[in-house]
Amino acid sequence: MSQNDDLDRRLRGIISGLSLAEKVGQLFVMHVYGHTATDPDQADVDTNLRELGVRDAAEMIAKYRPGGVIYFGWAHNTRTPHQIAELSNGIQKAAAAQPSGIPVLISVDQEHGIVARVGAPATLLPGAMALGASGSHDAAREAARIAGAELRALGIRQDHAPDADVNVDPANPVIGVRSFGSDPEAVAGFVTAQIEGYQSAGVATAAKHFPGHGDTMDDSHTELPHIHHTREEWDRIDAPPFRAAVAAGVDSVMTAHIVVPALDPSGDPATLSYPIVTGVLREELGFDGVIATDSLAMRGVRTKYGDDRVAVLALKAGVDQLLNPPQPEVAWHAVLRAVEEGELTVRRIEESVLRVLRMKAGAGLLDDVFPEATADAVDATVGTPGHLAAADRIAEATTTLLRDDAGLLPLSPDTHREILVVGADPGSPSGTTGPPTSVLADTLTGLGFAATALSTGTTPDGAAVGRAVTAAQGKDAVLVATYNVAAPSTARDNTQAANAALDKASRTGENTAADGQSALVAALKATGVPVIALAVRNPYDVAHLPDVDAALASYSWTDVELRAAARVIAGRAAPRGRLPVPVRRADDPAQLLYPVGHGLTY
Numbered sequence: 001m002s003q004n005d006d007l008d009r010r011l012r013g014i015i016s017g018l019s020l021a022e023k024v025g026q027l028f029v030m031h032v033y034g035h036t037a038t039d040p041d042q043a044d045v046d047t048n049l050r051e052l053g054v055r056d057a058a059e060m061i062a063k064y065r066p067g068g069v070i071y072f073g074w075a076h077n078t079r080t081p082h083q084i085a086e087l088s089n090g091i092q093k094a095a096a097a098q099p100s101g102i103p104v105l106i107s108v109d110q111e112h113g114i115v116a117r118v119g120a121p122a123t124l125l126p127g128a129m130a131l132g133a134s135g136s137h138d139a140a141r142e143a144a145r146i147a148g149a150e151l152r153a154l155g156i157r158q159d160h161a162p163d164a165d166v167n168v169d170p171a172n173p174v175i176g177v178r179s180f181g182s183d184p185e186a187v188a189g190f191v192t193a194q195i196e197g198y199q200s201a202g203v204a205t206a207a208k209h210f211p212g213h214g215d216t217m218d219d220s221h222t223e224l225p226h227i228h229h230t231r232e233e234w235d236r237i238d239a240p241p242f243r244a245a246v247a248a249g250v251d252s253v254m255t256a257h258i259v260v261p262a263l264d265p266s267g268d269p270a271t272l273s274y275p276i277v278t279g280v281l282r283e284e285l286g287f288d289g290v291i292a293t294d295s296l297a298m299r300g301v302r303t304k305y306g307d308d309r310v311a312v313l314a315l316k317a318g319v320d321q322l323l324n325p326p327q328p329e330v331a332w333h334a335v336l337r338a339v340e341e342g343e344l345t346v347r348r349i350e351e352s353v354l355r356v357l358r359m360k361a362g363a364g365l366l367d368d369v370f371p372e373a374t375a376d377a378v379d380a381t382v383g384t385p386g387h388l389a390a391a392d393r394i395a396e397a398t399t400t401l402l403r404d405d406a407g408l409l410p411l412s413p414d415t416h417r418e419i420l421v422v423g424a425d426p427g428s429p430s431g432t433t434g435p436p437t438s439v440l441a442d443t444l445t446g447l448g449f450a451a452t453a454l455s456t457g458t459t460p461d462g463a464a465v466g467r468a469v470t471a472a473q474g475k476d477a478v479l480v481a482t483y484n485v486a487a488p489s490t491a492r493d494n495t496q497a498a499n500a501a502l503d504k505a506s507r508t509g510e511n512t513a514a515d516g517q518s519a520l521v522a523a524l525k526a527t528g529v530p531v532i533a534l535a536v537r538n539p540y541d542v543a544h545l546p547d548v549d550a551a552l553a554s555y556s557w558t559d560v561e562l563r564a565a566a567r568v569i570a571g572r573a574a575p576r577g578r579l580p581v582p583v584r585r586a587d588d589p590a591q592l593l594y595p596v597g598h599g600l601t602y
Contacts, residue, residue, distance in 0.1 A: 007358070007361060008354065008358075011354055011357045011358065011361065011366075012354065014100070014102070014357065015350055015353050015354060015357070017100070018100055018353070020336065020339060020340075020346065020349075021065065021336065022065050022098075022099070022100050023346075023349050023350060023353050024332065024335050024336055024339070024349060025064050025065030025066050025067060025332070026065070026066075026067035026102070026352075026353045026356050026357070027067060027315070027320065027321055027322055027335070027349070027352050027353065027356065028064060028066040028067060028068070028321075028322050028325065028328065028331070028332060029066065029067065029068035029069065029070050029105075029107065029292070029321055029322065029323045029324065030052075030060060030064065030066045030068070030069060030070070030324065030325070030328055031069070031070050031071075031072055031075050031077075031324055032048060032052065032054075032056070032057045032060045032069065032075065032077075033045075033047045033048050033051075033075045033076055033077075034048065034056055034057060034075070034076060034077070034087075035076050035077065035079050035083050035087060036056075036057075036083075036086065036087055036090055037056060037057040037058045037087055037089075037090025037091050037093070037094055038056055038057070038058045038090055038094075039056070040055075040056050040057075040076070041076070044056075044075075044076055048060070052328055052329070053329055057069065057087070057090065057091050057094060058090065058091075058093075058094035061091065061094040061095055061098065061104065062094065062097075062098065064328060064329075064332055065098060065100070066104065067102075067104065067105060067321070067353075067356050067360075068104060068105040068106070068107055068158075068321065068356075069091055069104050069105075069106050069107070070106075070107045070108060070109075070160075070323065070324060071084070071087075071106065071107070071108045071117055071118075071156065072108075072109075072117055073117050073119075073430065073431055077117075078108075078117050078118050078119070078430075080121075081118075081121065081122055081153075081154060081378045081382045081383070082375060082378055084118065084154045084155070084156075084373075085153070085154050085155055085373035085374070085375065085377075085378050086373075087155075088106055088154060088155020088156065088373045089155060089372055089373055091104050091106060091155075092104060092155070092370065092371055092372070096370065102357075102360070102366075103360065103365040103366070103371055105157055105158055105204070105356075105359065105360050105363065105365060106155055106156050106157060106158070107156065107157070107158035107159065107160060107204075107206075108151065108156050108158075108159060108160070109159075109160045109161070110147060110151060110156075110159050110160075110161065111127060111128065111159075111160075111161045111162070111163060111178060112124060112125040112126065112127050112128075112143065112147060112161075112558075113125075113126060113127010113128060113129070113130060113177060113178065113429075113555065113556040113558065113561075114127055114177060114178065114429050114537065114556050114557075114558075115127070115178060115429060116429045116430040116558070117430065118150075118151070118154065118156075118430065119428070119429075119430025119431055119432030119433065120383070120430070120432040120433060120559075121382070121383040122150050122154075122382050122383050123146055123147070123150055123382070123383050123384075123387040123388055123390075123391050124391065124430065124432075124433065124558050124559065124560055125143045125146065125147060125391045125394065125395075125560065126143065126391070126394055126395045126398050126555070126556065126560065126561055127177055127178065127555060127556050127558075127561075128162065128163050128177065128178055128179055128180045128190070129167075129176070129177035129178070129179060129180060129181060129539075129555045129580055129581070130177070130395065130398035130554070130555035130556060130561060130577075131143060131180060131190060131394075131398065132179075132180035132181040132186065132187070132190055132580030133398045133399075133400050133553070133555060133577035133578055133579065133580050133599075134394065134397040134398045134576070134577060135578055136397065137189055137190065137192075137193040138193075139394045139397060140180075140190045140193040140194050140197065141193040141194065141196055141197040141200075142197065142390060142394065143194070143197065143390075143391075143394055144161075144162070144193070144194040144195075144196070144197025144198045144201075145197040145198070145200050145201050146197075146201075146387050146390060146391070147159065147161075147197075147198070147201075147203075148197060148198040148199075148200070148201030148202065148203035149201040149381055149387075150381055150382045150383070150387070151201075151203055152201055152202050152203050152381075153373060153377040153378050153380075153381035153382055154373055154378065154382065155371065155372075155373030156203070157202070157203055157204060157360075157363040157364070157365060157371070158203060158204040158205070158206065158251070158252075158359075158363065159198055159203055159204075159205065159206070160206040160208060160254060160292075161194065161198070161205065161206065161208075162180075162190070162191050162194040162195065162198075162205065162207060162208075163175070163178045163179055163180070163207075163208055163209070164187065164188075164191045164207040164208060164209075164210075164212075164241035164242055164244075164245055165178070165179045165187075165208070165209055165212055165213045165214035165238075165241075166179060166181070166182060166183075166184050166187050166212060166214040166237055166238060166240075166241060167179035167181065167182055167214045167581060168182050168214055168237060169214065170538065170540045170581070170583075170584070174213065175209075175213050175214050176537065176538050177537060177538060177539075177555045177556060179214055180580060181580030181581050181596070182214075182580065182581040182582060182596060183580070183596060184236065184237050184238070184239075184240040184241060185240055186580065187240070187241045188240045188241045188243070188244035188245075189244070191207060191241045191244055191245050191248070192244050192245070192247075192248045195207070195245060195248040195249065195250050196248065199249070199251075202363065202364055203363065204251035204252065204359055204362060204363045205245075205250050205251050205252070206250070206251065206252040206253065206254045206292060207241070207242060207245035207250045207252075207253050207254070208253070208254035208256070208294065209254055209255065209256035209258075209294055210242055210253050210254065210255050210256060210270065210276075210281055211227075211234065211238055211239070211242070211256065211258075211260055211263060211270055211276055211280060211281070212227065212229075212234065212237070212238030212239070212241075212242070212256070212260075213225070213227075213256045213258055214237075214238065224257065224258070224259060224269060224299070224301075224303045224304070225257075225258045225259070226258070226259045226260075226261070227258050227259070227260045228261070228262075229260070229262055230262050231262045231263070233262075234260070234262055234263065239285075242281075242285060243285060246285050246286060246287045250287075250289060251289055251290060251359050251362060251363075252289055252290035252291065252292050252320075252321070252359060253281060253287060253289065253290075253291055253292070254291075254292045254293070254294055254323075255270050255271040255276075255277060255291065255292070255293050255294060255314075255319065256269075256270050256271070256294060257269045257270070257271050257294055257298055257301040258270055260276065263275060263276050263280055264276050267304070268304065268313075269301050269304070271293045271294065271301050271310075271314055271317070271319065272301065272305070272310065272313040272314055272317050273317055274316065274317045274318060276317070277291060277317040277318035277319055278317065278318035281318075282318055288355070289355060289358075289359065290320045290321055290352075290355045290356060290358075290359050291318060291319050291320050291321070291355075292319065292320065292321035292322075292323050293314050293319055293321065293322055293323045294323060295323055295324040296310055296311065296314075296322060296323060296324055296325045296326060296331070297324050297325070297326040302326075307325065307326055307327045307330050307331055307334075308330050308331065308333075308334035309334070310325075310331070311325060311331035311332075311334050311335050312334055312335060312338045312343065312344065315335065315338075315344055315348065315349075315352070316343075316344065319352075320351075320352035320355045320356060321352075321356065322335075335349075391560045392560060392563065392564065395560045395561050395563070395564035396564045396567060396568075396573045396576075397576045397577065398554075398555065398561065398564065398576075398577045399552060399553070399554055399561070399564050399565045399568045399573075399575055399576075399577050400539065400552060400553045400555075400575060400577030400578060400579060400598075400599045401550070401551075401552050401568065401575035401577075401599060401600040401601065401602075402539070402542045402551045402552060402553060402579070402583070402594060402598065402599070402600070403542060403548070403550055403551040403600075404549075404550040404551075404600055404602075405549070405550075406549055406550075408477075408530055408532070408549045408550045409532070409550050409568075409569060409571070409602065410568070410569060410570060410571025410602060411449070411477060411569055411570055411571065412571065413447075413448040413449050415476070416449070416476035416477045416530070417448075417449055417450050417476055418449075418450050418474065418475045418476045418477075419441075419444055419449050419450070419451040419452075419475060419476065419477050419478070419479060420451075420452055420454065420468075420471050420472050420475045420477075420478045420479070420529075421437045421438075421440045421441040421444070421451055421452065421453045421454070421478075421479045421481070422437065422453075422454045422455070422456050422468045422471070422472075422478060422479070422480055422481070422520070422524070423436070423437055423455075423456055423479075423480045423481030423482060423483070423517075423520070423534075423536075424436065424437075424455075424456070424457060424458045424481050424482060424483035424517070424536065424557075425437055425438075425455040425457065425481075426458060426483055426536070426537070426557055428558070429556075429558065430558075433557075433558050433559040434557065434558075434559065435453075435455060436481050436536055436557040436562055437453040437454065437455050437481055438453045438455075439559050439562045439563065439566075440453070440479060440481065440534070440562050440565070440566050441453035443562065443563045443566035443567070444479075444566050444569070444570060447566065447567070447570040447572060448570075449570065451479075452471070454467065454468055454471050456468050456520055457516075458483045458484075458516070458517070459516045459517075460516040460517065460519070460520045461516065462519075464516075464520070465516075465519055465520050465523050466523075468520060468523070468524060469523050469524065469526075469527060472524055472527050472529050473527070475529050476529070476530075477529060477530045477531075477532060478524050478527075478529050478530070478531050478532070479532045479534060479569065480517075480520065480521055480524065480531060480532065480533050480534065480548075481534050481536045481557070482517055482521070482533050482534065482535050482536065482541045482545070483517070483535075483536055483537050483541075483557070484537050484538050484540075484541065485517045485518060485535075485540075485541040485544045485545060486544060517541075518544060518545070521533060521545050521547070521548060522547070525547050525548065530549045530550075531547075531548045531549055532548065532549060532550045532551070532552070532569065533545050533548040533550070533551045533552070534551075534552050534553070534554060534565055534569075535551070535552070535553045535554065535555075536554050536556065536557040536561075536562070537555070537556065537557065539553035539555065539579060539581065539583060540581075540583050540584075541553075542583060542593070542594070543583050543584060543585055543586040543593050544586045546586075552565060552568065552569070552575070553577070553579075571602075574601050574602060575599065575600060575601050575602070576599070576601065577599050578596075578597050578598065578599035579594055579595070579596055579597060579598045579599060580596060581596060582594065582595055582596050583598075
């Protein structure tokens with residue numbers, strides 16, 4: 001008898017001793033507010049009572065007996081490393097006190113880059129598209145190993161990563177730089193490397209968002225997107241990273257709340273689709289691990305059915321884990337009722353419980369040892385000098401130099417000492433980094449320049465542009481941090497666009513990101529001071545800023561990637577990143593401006 005057979009026999013023994021309520025509970029992954037399991041702040045107690053009907057995490061576990069808990073910053077779960085470890089311990093103690101004693105699988109969305117719930121002093125690493133720009137599977141594997149080791153030290157045994165979407169739509173509002181790129185085989189290679197890295201650290205993985213969320217202009221958090229790929233296009237574009245993930249032994253696959261008519265013409269989102277979940281993922285791709293929903297609180301899965309039906313239909317489609325239901329009591333009772341009334345069988349529930357328990361066993365949660373996150377392990381693992389240095393080293397190979405027509409870069413303090421840094425200061429993904437303009441200015445100052453920061457925001461109005469122009473007087477160069485610039489709707493000429501935007505701002509007090517950021521760059525360029533644009537999110541900004549003297553992409557605005565970009569601008573590191581997505585012309589999107597693989601160096 002194989003080890004797998006022995007494990008399954010043991011797990012079936014555990015399942016046989018569970019009540020129906022306990023079996024159903026194992027299929028739920030819930031959030032809970034608070035920084036401790038038993039003594040959260042009063043505001044969190046009030047929110048828990050209102051949303052969950054319990055006061056704290058310990059009461060939630062006693063009431064619902066969930067198989068998993070997911071951490072969020074907005075739920076106040078992730079303040080400091082030691083606090084996170086203590087919260088994890090409190091949750092596991094509450095689980096151990098239940099009749100089954102089955103540990104909880106604690107998880108988090110820690111993709112890094114623009115999606116990070118655990119912040120500094122933990123190590124923050126480059127995100128997927130930045131890693132794609134590095135071209136290095138070794139770097140991606142190392143980043144995942146470091147991320148996994150730190151999560152495990154905090155008591156977190158699953159990361160909902162890597163992202164296996166192929167980003168072929170520059171206007172995609174929800175994936176973008178969360179994807180490794182636009183080439184399916186390249187994305188597949190990075191997905192495999194990250195699965196290997198996380199698993200080497202003892203952390204379970206989740207490839208997402210099946211069957212592929214990379215070609216949509218809609219955000220499933222707020223609406224129900226449709227993917228219009230043909231079946232042949234899906235096989236060629238979307239499927240390869242998921243096939244690679246299955247081959248690499250990914251622990252779970254997360255479904256997307258998207259409609260894919262070529263795979264299921266019913267109009268149901270993939271999360272609720274038997275033809276997609278069971279027919280394609282289980283039967284065609286041969287995946288026998290855990291299938292998890294994306295958050296059931298997202299509008300994309302709630303537009304057609306009520307919260308009670310969504311949970312039941314997901315299980316009928318073949319899903320194993322129900323992630324973050326917005327009304328857990330409604331969903332939990334709906335599943336119980338579906339079993340009691342015969343819509344779902346006990347056998348069907350037990351199939352999913354077995355898969356969940358296998359994943360827990362793989363993450364070391366069923367080893368008959370209390371899964372304690374110790375203070376010593378936190379101190380020895382989280383945010384160590386070695387990990388931080390590795391993050392800087394990895395990031396340094398991701399910055400991409402897209403344009404430098406006049407050979408302005410690298411800058412030298414001898415010729416361009418006085419630098420003004422202006423632009424967007426989007427909020428920190430983890431709440432512990434930034435603001436970007438200050439990080440860039442401080443890093444450049446530390447490299448021998450005299451840099452000052454002036455935040456103008458993502459939608460600068462006429463007054464903000466005017467302040468930037470005034471501040472640019474007498475400077476040797478201006479660095480503009482841009483954030484998802486889009487083509488202005490009026491006038492192809494950049495100066496005309498700037499004037500139109502400024503006029504609109506003066507009349508209405510409003511601005512679009514396209515108008516404001518284009519106007520800012522145009523006005524700064526008109527001062528005669530050299531202008532460098534750094535795209536701190538999507539790398540497509542360069543297509544809308546044709547007159548800048550130099551343009552780079554950092555793929556995120558977290559400190560580690562901004563410091564790397566500053567070192568490249570200062571010549572302390574050579575630009576080595578290469579575009580993992582194509583950039584098309586703004587005035588004629590059918591024409592290619594920069595192909596995949598483009599990147600200058602010096």
